[in-house]
Amino acid sequence: MAGADVRGTVAEGYEPVRDAFVRNLTERGETGAAVAVQRDGRPVVDLWAGTTDPEHPHTAPEWTQDTVVMLRSATKGLTAAVPHLLHQRGQLDLDAPVGHYWPEFKAAGKERVLVRHLLSHRAGLPALDTPLTPEQASDGATAPAALARQAPAWQPGTAHGYHPHTYGWLLAEVIRRATGRTAARFLAREIAEPLGLDLWLGLPDAARHRAARLAPVPAPEAARGGDLRIRPKRSLAEAYGDPESLTNRAFSAITPPPDENAPDYRAAGHPAAGGFGTARSLARFYSALLGRLPDAPRLFTPATLTQARSQESYGPDRVLVVTTRFGLGYMLHGPASPMLSAGSFGHPGRGGSLAFADPESGAAFAYTTNGMRKSVTSDPRAQALVRAVRECL
Template sequence: MTELNGTVSPTFEPVRDAVEDQLRSGAEVGVSLAVDIDGQKVVDLWGGHRDAARTRPWQRDTITNVWSITKTVTSLAALLLVDAGELDVYAPVARYWPEFAANGKRHVEVRHLLSHTSGVSGLDHPARLEDLYDVRAAATRMASQNPWWEPGTASGYHVLNYGHLVGELVYRLTGLPLRDFVQEHIARPLGADFRIGLGDADIERVADVIAPALDFDPSTLDHDTAAYRTFTGPSFSAGAANTPAWRAADLGAANGHGNALAIAEILAPIARAGASAHGRFLKPDTIGLIFDEQSNGTDLVNGLHLRWGIGYALPDRRTLSWIPDGRIAFWGGWGGSMAIIDLDRHMTISYVMNRMGPDILGSQRAAAYTTAIYRALGVGDLC
């Protein structure tokens, strides 16, 4: 039997059972799951294998590409600058990045970048994935573009360029590339084993992502839509995450590497009203900005019904019925990984795995674990 390691507090034994069920069935290959409540790791599990052939065990320090969970960390970077009084989410982006005002974008505000409502959700054609690896040059191109819809009127998921847009603000304000800012001001102070992009020293412990059986084909989309322009600006496949070029890049939208424990350590201060083991990390008023709803409707790019706050999605039972209502912020990574920040319960849930499912957001596995966690706390009415 595939080994599952780690600890759970007695109340959460059903969560261990749920993970073991998924490993036993073969649905999971390698997995890590963490739950933090008020600074206590009530669930800290890892197990399975790093490879599809199931020959290399998933260790405690195994890390993998977490796809769009990276955006939750990039959003936190922006909130830290807000907290320091250096960034105003209601100010025009052009206050900090003058070139962004070009072609009708002078009224686009920082909050629009953070809520995927800016109208700039990718690169104009021609666009190759390699173009995104030159972060400054790609950001310059984005600044010069026309918006693809009226900014602020709807969300259009910023699939691969979220880190370029938010990261450019970080760079303009601090002089640091996003990856360096995250390392110096988030991961290192919180003791989290997380980085955007990888160094050579980390490669040996990385679990490759295992792509879903059917990769997404954007050519099937209506070519006149924001969805088509986004998914072809540029096109990419899941296998790109296993390449050296992807791993070396500074992609604050999608190439963060870590495990569930690392993500929980980074996001838990939000759930705990800004408190961390090392002192106050964020002011409560800054955290409150997350819940300023920016859009509520069908996303123009991914087609999901979403409620976006500032930097994070907010509960919407029409899309994910297994996340309860309340002061909860969340987002997930392509293939099923999830990060859920529950302020009502001072709880952070983080799930990271290597075998991707076909889902855009969440998965049956993520639903099973999340439901087991909430049921252990006495929260019912989840499917």
């Protein structure tokens, strides 16, 4: 996008982030996006630019400071906060068997699956034996029932593999069984509304006019090859292209692929990938996890913050086929998803988005985009911004 018209503000000393954002638009094929950075709860970067519809850039409205977009798997960081807060309040034991809250789940050898296994991608349930239609995936009942019947792909707790879709269905059902509330309702009432955040599991009707449309966009030659910086013997592309692989089956748990711009799908609020929000609100959310907001109470106690970002899974990922690091619900800084430092925790979204917190620097970062790339964990556009933030810090 030549001659990008970037709007927003940067604090003194953070100009390199604006420069990187401009280059994303002019050199890296960015279509519509926003980036926000907070330091100790204070906004230091708040930028946006581009179109709300990559397929119709000349007729669609421009991206504004209030544009929201589907976050894909960056949603997982929002959903993960719910069980941590419930644990903090004594309403959920992360070391309890899932079957304690969800008796039907004990079937097929899953009696010893713990709640923490769901959060750390160690449950052995990354794929469904029979994929769901988009309608079944959205009804709130079919997916949990299928997972309750299913046997794990490996002995739970002994290995890890990214659960792209099932992560959300599993956690949401545990939350519902433990509290009688949906994850979406808890997020809205206990987190988003008190903090004044434009963040939702499922796009509300009142915000539909503000939502950007997603579309696949090609990566310019100079930006290709930026995903997953470890080159395993078998590439992710090869694994994804094999219909019998665990990788392909995990990402194809919803078949045929849903239309992510369809109103019904947007409203469904898939707890693993169907969140909506602004970059500004995502950054404020992570600042709240750190307890750095001057105008709001902290979400996580120091003990909960340590719990969330302590390494639970590290090594070869049975789904992403590279080395990954996970805490409880959050991806951790590492070669597969570089953040700011070894202590950073958050979550990328397939296609480009990324949000995380860095306790050591007090920084919270969020990048959202509607131009979907094939990247799963490490998009070159997001990484250019992360490097610029690191330079400023």
